[in-house]
Amino acid sequence: MVLTVRSVTTVDVDAVLTSLQEADPLWFVAALCLFQGLGIVRSLRWQLLLENVGYTVHGDSRIGSITELTRIIYLGWFANCVTVARLGDVYRCSVLHRSTDADISVTAGTVLTERIVDIAILVVALVATVIVVFWGDVPPAVLQATMIGTGLLIVVISGLLVIDRAGRSFDRWLPSRVQRIYRRVRRGTVDSLDRYPQLVGYTAIGWLFEGMTMYLVGVALGVDLSFGGAFVAALVGVLLSTIPITPGGLGVTEAGIALVLGWVGLDPTAVAAVTICYRLISYWSVVGIGVTVYAIGLWYPISLSVNRRTRSTDQL
Template structure:
């Protein structure tokens, strides 16, 4: 999370693969494959919970922009699923002469298959629970500012703004998330002073705290990694 808060394009996910290699002696490509499939499940949980919270918050008056975002979220999920199955089919049929590239692709496939069918219910439950708990952050901010908004709207606000971080344009969605959160709060007729107060507290919790404590942990982790022997698995 710390790396993703500093660099665009979700490059922090590659760093997670690097850490997996250092800690377990597994390849980076296997770690990236595991992170990729994790992101797909996260996106499924996010879009599903976003639709539920939007419907319960707005009933039949869900803003068309929100419906548009949900529609594109579903399209992205379907595209990723097709991409995964396409990769698995193609990778099982090709025979590469480059052994290093072949090892990278095989380990990536191994990472994609790390999720077993019998673990799916638990994984989906944890994803839903995780996103719901994260959504409570905004609701508690509402309470601290004496804003009379329901808990599901807090969850919806967090999910709708977090969805933009899945589009790796800026580090942690800087700029686009702020705009989205202000826009969402205006849907409930929150004035700009209240909306900006929510935004400042939200970013202090969801961004600057990660940068601060993440920097400390990054220093500790990297210092330990430098002491470990190198290996050459890809």
């Protein structure tokens, strides 16, 4: 929050409030709906990852499996917004386990794969967009964010290679109980990396939704924000939100978005208005919807079942 306050100290609060009041509600609602559609895209991708490890998910009610998986996705997002260290990802695996009795270690592996693919596509998209938008004059903040993302990508790919290549020999040194858990996490991570075109496609669509949400916020406020600039600001914000030091990147994300928007030429009033509107959608709407989904779950629990494809490693 200190970072956010420092980034808007020169802002005319009255001018920002006026800009927010004059925002086009239809474009704002369009941005909000587009962002919420991201939950469906993430659900389709998670269903694909679960199928890759042998879990075919079925909805036990009329609303279907995708709707129920989307509920779980929102619960995970909500938990990430109110806790640190990305605990929402752990909570999501726990909810699926309680609903279907799917092995929590295997599903944790699929979530780990999500993070690996997310970072890979995010860094590639961010680097490409930065080159186009800031050709020859990359702002230091954007360069630092890109370097952080590249470093994360190197770490996660190296970890995946270690798990894949050395995993079978490494687990022999682990205690028997830890060994079983490790093998299941390894199975969920390595085996879920299948059907690459669909996996990459869902991920790319998700990041496109993020950038378009930022762009539509700019349209709603009537500011001169290019799609390239909006895309860079949104991806930098997402990248900073993955740093598990505040709930949902609160404070850090806003400061990063404000810096990027300033570098693409927006005045301080427009920077503050766009940042506030975007975070109303990407953070506070998730909190509000998450509370609602959680409350609904108290009366209408998530109803899913899975068919398991038998594998020789399932007994490990």
